[in-house]
Amino acid sequence: xxxxxxxxxxxxxxxxxxxxxxxxxxxxxxxxxxxxxxxxxxxxxxxxxxxxxxxxxxxxxxxxxxxxxxxxxxxxxxxxxxxxxxxxxxxxxxxxxxxxxxxxxxxxxxxxxxxxxxxxxxxxxxxxxxxxxxxxxxxxxxxxxxxxxxxxxxxxxxxxxxxxxxxxxxxxxxxxxxxxxxxxxxxxxxxxxxxxxxxxxxxxxxxxxxxxxxxxxxxxxxxxxxxxxxxxxxxxxxxxxxxxxxxxxxxxxxxxxxxxxxxxxxxxxxxxxxxxxxxxxxxxxxxxxxxxxxxxxxxxx
Numbered sequence: 013x014x015x016x017x018x019x020x021x022x023x024x025x026x027x028x029x030x031x032x033x034x035x036x037x038x039x040x041x042x043x044x045x046x047x048x049x050x051x052x053x054x055x056x057x058x059x060x061x062x063x064x065x066x067x068x069x070x071x072x073x074x075x076x077x078x079x080x081x082x083x084x085x086x087x088x089x090x091x092x093x094x095x096x097x098x099x100x101x102x103x104x105x106x107x108x109x110x111x112x113x114x115x116x117x118x119x120x121x122x123x124x125x126x127x128x129x130x131x132x133x134x135x136x137x138x139x140x141x142x143x144x145x146x147x148x149x150x151x152x153x154x155x156x157x158x159x160x161x162x163x164x165x166x167x168x169x170x171x172x173x174x175x176x177x178x179x180x181x182x183x184x185x186x187x188x189x190x191x192x193x194x195x196x197x198x199x200x201x202x203x204x205x206x207x208x209x210x211x212x213x214x215x216x217x218x219x220x221x222x223x224x225x226x227x228x229x230x231x232x233x234x235x236x237x238x239x240x241x242x243x244x245x246x247x248x249x250x251x252x253x254x255x256x257x258x259x260x261x262x263x264x265x266x267x268x269x270x271x272x273x274x275x276x277x278x279x280x281x282x283x284x285x286x287x288x289x290x291x292x293x294x295x296x297x298x299x300x301x302x303x304x305x306x307x308x309x310x311x312x313x
Contacts, residue, residue, distance in 0.1 A: 106261055239293060250266075
């Protein structure tokens, strides 16, 4: 009588003969659970950091719309904003800040774009020396040049003057703005310009019609950098400005706070006014920030 042959079913991946998980299956499951826990920890950390950053802003906004203790209004109100604009030079400070900031942005971008193009495309000792000079200037803090500039501008009648303040802002943003533009121009293929040259375009024409047209995110990044530096500056303004009607908004907020340290609603209302323009700029220009649009220009070539 022949012996009966007993066969075992073939074990699937991650299963033992008895149908239980093998060591590899357990390892995969353990790694997966660890990844999930790691994601939750990262999410909790990001949420904690977000709360720490946003809570002070939330408090400022709430206090700005909260009526003063002497007010008869109840609930949220715009009373603090009306008091600030009626009893102070807030509108003048806002106008001064907008004038200096927008002038700084326009001049910085207009000068940094061609300068960055030369740094990106130029290959000579003069360009390399200019690049090194920009690097050295970028490493110097602005405070080192404020006092010499003040003495120079005092002899030129540019102290307590928005024009002098704008010149300082443009000079302080020019180094980084040029580097930012050069870095973005490096990402634009030179073959695009060569194609335009073949079609009869000049160097300046290819720069304006090809390079700048494909550099909108870089231009906007440079503009926002210049905007934030000029809009938020307090150190340079306090050195060069003296008259209350020439103050920019940061100096106006500081002077108003010194005089109304107990009126938190009005102080926070002025702080909200100062926060609004950067928020509006980011909200309006955010959709223009994109990458990868240049590669499509080479399609079919």
